[in-house]
């Protein structure tokens with residue numbers, strides 16, 4: 001059975017609510033290529049009460065792992081679409097994913113407004 005990304009004995013220490021979504025789709029093809037399946041699980045999820053400097057350092061290390069992962073794009077899209085609320089996925093922290101999602105929502109709204117405006121112009125013309 002393929003192991004999900006971030007899988008190792010260390011994942012067992014991650015609070016249960018942070019793991020299941022990744023486990024649910026563990027048969028997705030991109031998981032089999034995930035670099036983090038091996039042994040870096042503790043890099044990707046914050047332990048409780050992690051000091052800021054330690055968090056930043058850990059997240060940078062996790063991003064370096066993601067940077068050499070062949071399925072980074074797939075992983076990132078997965079984390080954005082779920083959405084995954086915790087951890088580093090696809091080279092993005094949870095906060096960075098929230099920014100990406102907010103940008104996407106704004107772009108979608110702008111496109112809808114432009115489409116409505118175009119429709120009104122076509123009807124008037």
Ligand code: SF4
Pocket residue numbers: 005006034035036037044065066067069070071072073075076088089090091
């Ligand atoms: S991009 Fe990062 S989090 Fe995603 S599978 Fe690869 S190493 Fe894991």
